[in-house]
Amino acid sequence: MTDEKKAALIRRLVMVTVFGTAITLGFFVELPVWDFSREKQEAAQNKAEEEAVREALKAENRLSILNSMIDGNPDSEKLKEILEQLKKDKYGEQIEVVELKVETQKALADEHGVDLEEFAGQLDFYADGEKLGSLIGETDPFVVEQTIDRYLAGLVKRYGPNWLPKVPGMARAGSAVPAVAQPQAKPTGVPGMQRAPSGVPGMTRAQPGQTNLKVEPADSPKK
Known part of the structure; x- marks a missing residue:
């Protein structure tokens, strides 16, 4: 057998050994298979x-x-x-809460400057697609509510009192006060009673242009 034939035989033996080993391992070991179609679907879903x-x-x-x-x-x-609590109890349709999933929506997270290393909560405020500002690292309910009130008041001042949807049971503040909504005023006074007319009994009020005020005694009862 020539050297060339020996080399060809060795190559065949090596190929057979490699394929045989791979087939044998396939019965005992589940080799990882990269699912490119699944990755593509997840990327399309994240983009949507x-x-x-x-x-x-x-x-x-x-x-x-x-x-x-x-x-x-x-x-x-x-x-x-x-x-969720503020939307339910106070603002209703005046606010729209949108969630940004930082792990999967990385492009949006980068656009809003989300810091993963020092993350302590972040809210970004928008109106008609325009960014108004952010609240970063603050989870106090009072601060969150005051921030929302401030932005809503600015929007009412900018676009007019009818720009935001109305909240049932609430009335808008006057133009001098930029608040968004205030409880409706209750009527004053005591039910069933009327205010007494002003003036002093037995006296007549001077007419315009009259300089002297004359006090006349009340008629004495007849005997």
């Missing part, structure tokens, strides 16, 4: 969610609040509860 968030921030006649959410982060979860 980002577009939905962008559209929600363009909502008209209301204040849109973007809450950056990180799975398992207590600050983002607390802000979520605060916003």
